[in-house]
Amino acid sequence: MLHPDLKAVKSRRLPEHGLAEAVSLAAALPGLQVLGAEVVRLPRVQPSTLFGSGKVEELTATMKGLEIDLVLVDGPVTPVQQRNLEKEWGVKLLDRTGLILEIFADRARTREGVLQVELAALSYQRTRLVRAWTHLERQRGGFGFVGGPGETQIESDRRAIDDQVIRLKRQLDRVAKTRELHRASRRKVPFPLVALVGYTNAGKSTLFNHMTGAEVLAKDMLFATLDPTMRGVVLPSVNGAAGRKVIASDTVGFISELPTQLVAAFRATLEEVLEADLILHVRDISHPETAEQAADVADILTSLGVNKAVPMFEVWNKLDLVAPSQREALQVQATNRAGVFPVSALTGEGVAALLEAVSVAFDEAKTTAVLQLTFAEGKRRSWLHDAGIVQAEQQDESGWQITVLWTARQLGRYREFK
Structure with a gap:
């Protein structure tokens, strides 16, 4: 795993934390074993090989010694750079976009999710030399970027890609119309919609399960949830009135530098957020870059066109992983800020207070x-x-x-x- 650190590009996060996230991404894909990870300082990008010639030679020796089959580069790699590095190193190479696409392909379960990932993968492949087309005759989850049974190398055929894109878009249009009918029906339901959003692995699904009693997959893993799930929740009573019922929606997690192809393809799924009456922004408050993750989420919500008038609560999750001294400071910060709720979705600490606040939020004039x-x-x-x-x-x-x-x-x- 290589994380390029380009001096000319300013990032809101430390390269070491970026590398750690990239390793977690790789661990999220079954069958991959990370044998080494390194931050590579780049004074400038080499158009032909990304890295300088000296670094390429150094990495060549390292890869031969470890008998590496696949190199992951946590950043964009052009088709020319990919071809040259693969030839030099004698391995397959996958950039950040390709890796995320592989993970999404492995996790998507609903018909719409599968179609969206396939469309995103085709858009990605359309911009580069087409190599492995196992997604057309897939024998496992994924697109064959990583390798696997049945992989073949064929020449670039953009017309075939365009035909496939048209077919997928038609299928997605039909699915989108069905989803819109469902949304129109839900608008008539007298229950508000509460959407859980946040950085991937922030604990949204764990909180969702605690709130609803559902059994959505909740693992310490990036992109454990891809397909949205909705459940009814009865909130605590307010002012002696019976507890209000709301619909909670668990959504796909966000990530920094989310491939544009995926943002476009998953817009229909994320439209659940646009329909929300209240948004719960779930943050992993124990993460060293929780503020940077929150900024990434805010950027993506803005790009989606989420109405700023929609009320939003910040849920500072994973309180159980915070040191006692830090926990007290966080509690003081939360007390001084409106709409902030420290919780542990795993232990249930603070969840009751959050649900009560949600109930009060809907107790309007x-x-x-x-x-x-x-x-x-x-x-x-x-x-x-x-x-x-x-x-x-x-x-x-x-x-x-x-x-x-x-x-x-x-x-x-x-x-x-x-």
Whole structure:
């Protein structure tokens, strides 16, 4: 594993931490064993080989001694650089984008997820010399960048790629229409949507499971969750009222320098965040670069077009991994900042206070209204009762006269009914 540290490029994170993240990425792909990892200081990029000739020779000797089959470069590598380095070292080479694509291909489970990853991989391959096309006749998860059974080398055929892209986009369009129908149906549901977002491996799925009682895969691994999951949650009661029900959504984790192909391909999945009534930004507060990770998440949310008017809570997760002295300081910081909640999703510490705050956030100002519904509007009447906002109801020969006490949010959802 090589992490290029280019002096001319300023990064918000230390190269050593970037290398550690890259090693974790490699560990997330089954079958890979990292035999060595190194930060390579680069005064400037060599157009033909990325690294200088002296460094290339040094690495050649290292690779022969360790009998390495695959080199991972944690950064962009041009097709020319890739070809020259592979020839020089006698190994396969994979850059950061290719590695993340492999991980996504291995993890995607839903039909939409598989299509999105395939589309992202084709967009990536379209820009370089096409080498391994095992994704067209896949015998395992992945695209054959790493190698594996059935891998073949064929000449570049951009027309074939374009045909494949068109086919995938058509399939994704159909899936997107179905998803939009589901979203339209959910808008009519009287329950707010709470979306969990955050850097990969921040503990979103663990918190989601604790909140909902679900059993979503939660592992100490980058990109453990790829396909979004939604579950109902009954929040604590506020002001003596019955606990409100909300829908919680677990989403794919973000990462620095997320390949643009993946941002575009997964936009449909991440649109769940755009529909959210409240966003929980889950942070791994024990990570040495938690602030930098939070900045990366903020950048991606902005690129997605998330409305800044949507309320957002910061959830400082993994409190159980923080030293006692630091924990006290974090608690003081959180107390002095609105909308910040230190928790341990693993032990449950602080989760009750978070859920209570979520409940209070949805306990908005309410107004009274009197509605006149005909017998043909039975679905609307049912929605009002399901929402628990009916105060009184009278029936006459033309329909129902219903008195409701509701929030502006509930009024907006009610108007979704045609």
